[in-house]
């Protein structure tokens with residue numbers, strides 16, 4: 001990989017979770033880098049460290065030792081404030097359970113990450129409309145999450161993740177609550193966004209449907225990377 005293109009670099013990362021008087025080592029000597037525009041994913045058994053790795057890359061958590069550089073920031077030494085700034089401006093998150101705010105409309109849910117960026121009302125409106133168009137949900141703009149199907153709710157979550165056109169999108173089991181048809185639609189959409197926005201996507205998944213879309217598959221077992229392979233896509 002061309003070093004200038006690297007936006008995520010983990011070197012010898014170890015993550016220990018404290019449990020009672022001891023600890024549990026969830027990541028062990030974990031080294032990996034990702035380039036701009038990748039469409040990659042962590043796979044592996046439950047408990048192998050996929051979410052832990054994504055949380056560290058997303059600056060939601062810090063390594064116990066080793067270094068993790070993301071978009072020029074050192075996650076190992078970053079302050080809470082700098083981490084929040086990095087997430088607010090550069091990283092979009094998509095979670096298994098959508099995490100939409102139930103009392104707000106679709107429009108307001110997608111607007112949420114923009115409120116932190118100090119944009120004008122008209123600037124925000126343009127971005128929200130564009131994001132909802134990309135995920136095909138302009139007709140649901142005034143609906144609330146309870147009035148949406150699972151696939152629609154996940155598309156709102158995707159719109160929320162992409163609305164600020166972040167350099168990096170992290171998706172933790174994004175199809176876990178979707179049926180086969182919705183999963184494929186969501187994946188086609190993410191491939192399209194990866195191409196159009198040039199954003200890097202890093203997934204965590206068990207889902208064979210997601211795996212079939214990945215351009216790079218990183219397999220974890222027991223907190224370690226056991227394989228890291230490109231996957232050729234048929235166009």
Ligand SMILES: Nc1ncnc2c1ncn2[C@@H]1O[C@H](COP(=O)(O)OP(=O)(O)OP(=O)(O)O)[C@@H](O)[C@H]1O
Pocket residue numbers: 017018019024025026044045046047048049050051052053204206
């Ligand atoms: N806050 C925590 N405190 C203690 N142990 C934790 C904590 N978070 C995760 N772990 C442990 O670390 C290991 C890795 O967890 P992680 O959530 O990264 O797994 P995963 O690969 O995402 O699994 P799944 O496929 O089930 O989502 C697990 O054994 C888990 O029990």
Ligand SMILES: [Mg+2]
Pocket residue numbers: 050051052172204
């Ligand atoms: Mg997980």
